[in-house]
Amino acid sequence: MTPLLRAFRTEFWRIWTDPGAASTMVLAVLIYAVFYPQPYLNEAVRRVPVIVVDQDNSATSRELIRRIDATDGAAVAASATDMQAARDAFFARKVSAIVVVPVDFERDLMAGRQSPIAAYGDGGYFLIYRQVIGAIRAAAGSLGTDIASNRLVAAGADPASARALADPMPATLIPLFNPQGGYASYVVPAAFVLILQQTLLMGIGILGTATRKPSEDGEDDEIACLFGKVLAYVALYGVWFYLYLVIMPYWYHLPRLGSAVDLVLLGLPFLLATSFLGLTLANLLPSRESVVLMLVVLGLPLFFLSGISWPYESQPENIRLASQFIPSTSAMRGLVRIGQMGASLADVRQEWIVLWALTGLYGATALIGQWRRKSAVQF
Amino acid sequence: MSIPSRRARPGFLLVLQRELRWIRRRPALTFMTLVFPLSLFGFLAAVFYAGLPADLPVAVLDKDRSTLSRQVIRMIDATLDASVAYRVEDLTAGRELILQGKVYAVVMIPANLERDVAAGRRPDIVVFYNNQFMTAGSILSRAIGDALANAAAGAGISAQTKRGEPFQSAQASLTPIPIQQSPLFNPSLNYVYFLLAALIPAILQIFICAASAYSIGLERSSIANMRVLTRLGGGIAPAMFGKLLPYTLAFSATLWIADAMLFGYLGTPFRGDWRLLAVSGILFVVAYQLIGSLFSLVGRDLVQALGFAGIYTAPSFGFIGVSFPRSAMPPFAQVWGALLPVTWYMQIRIDQTLRGAPIAESLRPLGYLALTVAILTILAVLRLLQLRRARLRAAGSIKEATA
Numbered sequence: 001m002t003p004l005l006r007a008f009r010t011e012f013w014r015i016w017t018d019p020g021a022a023s024t025m026v027l028a029v030l031i032y033a034v035f036y037p038q039p040y041l042n043e044a045v046r047r048v049p050v051i052v053v054d055q056d057n058s059a060t061s062r063e064l065i066r067r068i069d070a071t072d073g074a075a076v077a078a079s080a081t082d083m084q085a086a087r088d089a090f091f092a093r094k095v096s097a098i099v100v101v102p103v104d105f106e107r108d109l110m111a112g113r114q115s116p117i118a119a120y121g122d123g124g125y126f127l128i129y130r131q132v133i134g135a136i137r138a139a140a141g142s143l144g145t146d147i148a149s150n151r152l153v154a155a156g157a158d159p160a161s162a163r164a165l166a167d168p169m170p171a172t173l174i175p176l177f178n179p180q181g182g183y184a185s186y187v188v189p190a191a192f193v194l195i196l197q198q199t200l201l202m203g204i205g206i207l208g209t210a211t212r213k214p215s216e217d218g219e220d221d222e223i224a225c226l227f228g229k230v231l232a233y234v235a236l237y238g239v240w241f242y243l244y245l246v247i248m249p250y251w252y253h254l255p256r257l258g259s260a261v262d263l264v265l266l267g268l269p270f271l272l273a274t275s276f277l278g279l280t281l282a283n284l285l286p287s288r289e290s291v292v293l294m295l296v297v298l299g300l301p302l303f304f305l306s307g308i309s310w311p312y313e314s315q316p317e318n319i320r321l322a323s324q325f326i327p328s329t330s331a332m333r334g335l336v337r338i339g340q341m342g343a344s345l346a347d348v349r350q351e352w353i354v355l356w357a358l359t360g361l362y363g364a365t366a367l368i369g370q371w372r373r374k375s376a377v378q379f
Numbered sequence: 380m381s382i383p384s385r386r387a388r389p390g391f392l393l394v395l396q397r398e399l400r401w402i403r404r405r406p407a408l409t410f411m412t413l414v415f416p417l418s419l420f421g422f423l424a425a426v427f428y429a430g431l432p433a434d435l436p437v438a439v440l441d442k443d444r445s446t447l448s449r450q451v452i453r454m455i456d457a458t459l460d461a462s463v464a465y466r467v468e469d470l471t472a473g474r475e476l477i478l479q480g481k482v483y484a485v486v487m488i489p490a491n492l493e494r495d496v497a498a499g500r501r502p503d504i505v506v507f508y509n510n511q512f513m514t515a516g517s518i519l520s521r522a523i524g525d526a527l528a529n530a531a532a533g534a535g536i537s538a539q540t541k542r543g544e545p546f547q548s549a550q551a552s553l554t555p556i557p558i559q560q561s562p563l564f565n566p567s568l569n570y571v572y573f574l575l576a577a578l579i580p581a582i583l584q585i586f587i588c589a590a591s592a593y594s595i596g597l598e599r600s601s602i603a604n605m606r607v608l609t610r611l612g613g614g615i616a617p618a619m620f621g622k623l624l625p626y627t628l629a630f631s632a633t634l635w636i637a638d639a640m641l642f643g644y645l646g647t648p649f650r651g652d653w654r655l656l657a658v659s660g661i662l663f664v665v666a667y668q669l670i671g672s673l674f675s676l677v678g679r680d681l682v683q684a685l686g687f688a689g690i691y692t693a694p695s696f697g698f699i700g701v702s703f704p705r706s707a708m709p710p711f712a713q714v715w716g717a718l719l720p721v722t723w724y725m726q727i728r729i730d731q732t733l734r735g736a737p738i739a740e741s742l743r744p745l746g747y748l749a750l751t752v753a754i755l756t757i758l759a760v761l762r763l764l765q766l767r768r769a770r771l772r773a774a775g776s777i778k779e780a781t782a
Binding site for chain 1: 407411415416419422423425426427428429431432433434435436474475477478479480483492496499500501502503504505506507508509510511512513514515516517520521523524527528530531534535538539542547548550551552553554555556557558559560561562563570573574578581582585586589593679681682683685686688689690692693694696697698700701702703704706707708709711712715716729730733734736737740
């Protein structure tokens with residue numbers, strides 16, 4: 001058997017027999033696949049509860065409220081007679097938005113004057129705020145256009161041109177991907193990539209084999225030894241990669257547009273770069289415990305660096321540049337575009353190149369770490 | 380280890396002094412309780428420093444090339460949120476830019492736009508936006524939708540005034556029901572406040588849990604240490620108190636420094652009751668100290684205890700209900716979220732800082748938090764008693780064997 005295969009076998013065996021490594025690289029990976037997506041499985045807040053303060057109490061205000069309730073984004077859950085009662089319901093988290101229809105709403109509208117209403121939403125939930133305000137605007141817009149064109153018809157215009165005068169240049173907004181605005185579709189695929197990276201790095205740190213000398217394993221060919229270890233990590237994580245990016249999205253009904261081949265072609269440099277980075281980090285950090293701690297606390301910040309939930313363009317230039325050195329940044333951006341948006345490998349070539357460059361860089365640093373250890377023994 | 384003077388009475392002060400000496404000798408602990416968390420918050424503040432995303436890149440496909448279509452493009456580019464970064468010749472090119480991650484939306488202006496608007500044929504402007512990158516997608520669909528509505532209103536007003544309608548009534552017929560919208564709190568809709576306010580405890584709980592697992596785990600690694608500890612304290616309760624107190628103070632200080640940064644330096648609005656916030660903050664710290672200690676008292680070794688701590692604390696952010704409301708989660712996630720002390724702390728924290736909710740709204744979560752601490756204390760004491768019994772039994776059997 002060649003030294004490479006021997007090193008592979010030794011390391012693969014160690015992953016399964018070291019309790020710390022097995023619980024991180026096998027057990028935790030399996031648990032998180034089921035556990036992590038739980039909060040998001042309902043995908044979206046379909047009908048955000050709204051409370052209405054109808055001070056006009058006219059046929060038109062009731063029609064407006066009915067149209068708000070008929071939207072996909074909002075549901076009229078309660079009504080209140082004054083603003084104070086509505087605020088109380090809001091603070092008790094019974095409703096997420098308040099609509100106020102003022103006195104004389106109908107009269108102003110019929111007289112051809114602008115007749116504003118007020119909408120207050122929960123500014124703490126970015127996407128839900130936009131959803132509920134969007135629903136209220138759509139309801140008010142459709143009612144407004146109907147009333148305005150009716151008035152123009154009454155004034156003598158023919159129905160088609162009345163419509164054109166009230167709404168001359170309509171816009172159609174089409175979501176290209178994740179059309180339902182699902183939260184699981186949005187967060188889970190990217191988070192899965194990060195979980196793969198963090199558990200792999202942690203496992204390599206816990207194994208502590210980076211700090212073992214090849215001679216301790218009865219090897220003297222350190223290059224074969226290094227590549228044998230990486231082969232073991234990539235073999236195991238290749239399976240997890242398929243589970244997380246192909247099987248689990250299928251299981252959770254997440255959007256799957258890309259080809260599995262392209263996913264794997266981008267996944268390979270990701271797993272290689274991460275494995276070499278793990279071996280490098282294990283050389284640098286003082287103890288196994290510090291590796292675990294460091295990686296656990298870095299999970300959330302690394303997620304925000306990916307640009308999935310916080311646009312990449314809005315991050316400071318130097319942080320953007322530094323984040324390129326972390327495999328997950330390019331991997332999350334590229335794999336989500338392939339998996340959930342159907343991009344081809346050519347569309348993600350920039351990420352692909354960065355990941356191969358990182359493989360080269362961390363391959364070199366891991367090798368240097370091993371050589372330094374060897375020479376430290378000799379002298 | 381220096382042995383305290385014989386005359387000193389056992390009590391929590393001795394344990395406290397011992398712990399302080401211990402912390403002084405181990406810079407890693409100070410790093411973990413103060414330096415590392417605070418620099419991580421500083422880093423996150425830098426990531427979100429720009430505030431709300433602005434000038435997100437958009438591509439335009441202008442098939443009309445008229446005065447009106449150029450006007451429409453200018454209005455999109457003039458919004459705070461969008462910036463026209465590319466002009467494409469066909470939709471395939473626009474789609475490719477989205478797939479390459481270079482733009483988040485493509486605006487398609489149909490041929491003969493200007494002529495059809497003038498003729499009252501209501502031509503449709505179509506906007507494709509990337510909703511997989513949902514933050515950017517939703518910002519852009521709103522901003523472009525608003526810009527197009529303004530452009531349409533402009534076109535409609537000029538068409539109607541040409542027909543002899545007065546300007547006022549033309550405007551009223553185009554937007555008969557304008558919406559005065561405002562978020563109830565967070566008036567600037569600066570989402571960064573919420574994100575940072577939520578991220579601070581979400582990350583700190585990991586540190587608290589891990590540091591406690593670490594400091595207790597070091598004691599547990601030798602049975603002698605555990606005995607010294609209970610002797611010094613003169614009982615389990617004072618020993619635990621003296622052991623945990625320095626970290627309670629250190630982590631509370633870290634929380635307060637981070638909050639001073641957030642509400643002071645970064646100018647996040649504070650509209651609540653600071654005493655309530657402070658009390659719940661301390662309960663939050665103590666709860667995670669106890670959880671970390673329990674992991675250490677149950678785990679086989681330090682690495683396993685830290686592994687438990689990691690698995691328990693790391694995925695919490697999703698369950699807390701700040702990015703996605705808890706009421707919309709499936710039952711399992713709701714129950715799991717309720718078992719995380721940080722969920723209740725977060726509710727009090729958001730209510731008593733950004734929301735400015737009445738104090739009465741925070742009493743129930745405060746009660747849950749206090750109950751959690753009480754239950755955890757009981758569990759920790761029971762486990763310690765169990766360990767002591769096991770130790771005494773082992774000592775007894777050794778005596779028998781030697782006798």
